[in-house]
Amino acid sequence: VTSVDKVCARFRIEGRRVTPQRRAIVQVLLKEDAHLTADQILTQVRRQLPSISPATVYNTLHELTEMGLVQELDLGLGLEERRYDVGVEKHDHIVCISCGRIEDVPLRDGLNLPVDEYHNFKIVDRRVTYLGLCPDCASNSEAQ
Ligand SMILES: [Zn+2]
Ligand SMILES: [Zn+2]
Numbered sequence: 008v009t010s011v012d013k014v015c016a017r018f019r020i021e022g023r024r025v026t027p028q029r030r031a032i033v034q035v036l037l038k039e040d041a042h043l044t045a046d047q048i049l050t051q052v053r054r055q056l057p058s059i060s061p062a063t064v065y066n067t068l069h070e071l072t073e074m075g076l077v078q079e080l081d082l083g084l085g086l087e088e089r090r091y092d093v094g095v096e097k098h099d100h101i102v103c104i105s106c107g108r109i110e111d112v113p114l115r116d117g118l119n120l121p122v123d124e125y126h127n128f129k130i131v132d133r134r135v136t137y138l139g140l141c142p143d144c145a146s147n148s149e150a151q
Pocket of ligand 2: 092098099100110111
């Protein structure tokens with residue numbers, strides 16, 4: 008489990024400054040643990056630091072992603088809908104196509120591509136997103 012202090016220690020190791028803004032952003036990411044969009048993170052951070060600029064939030068998210076502390080998720084829902092995931096043990100996701108709820112699921116090695124389908128690529132990573140209806144949305148659609 009990652010803590011705010013651990014992330015801040017990584018900032019220092021990488022020669023980056025630990026500002027109150029960065030600390031607040033990391034706090035939000037860890038507290039919410041909820042695949043927030045950049046705009047949702049901005050809204051939360053502004054409760055603590057009302058004057059923080061969107062650029063500071065976006066840049067910090069980018070830095071955290073580069074440092075491998077945060078995973079930027081493109082779940083195929085559009086650019087505005089990119090989510091940020093902290094404490095990244097690698098995992099896959101299930102997304103509700105109706106309400107956008109996102110849950111973590113463990114990686115399944117069984118879904119790896121057979122080597123003869125690599126097209127001679129050197130594979131470095133893989134993203135799997137399962138799409139479906141969450142229990143709430145499934146029961147709503149049955150009720151109609
Ligand atoms: Zn749903
Ligand atoms: Zn996740």
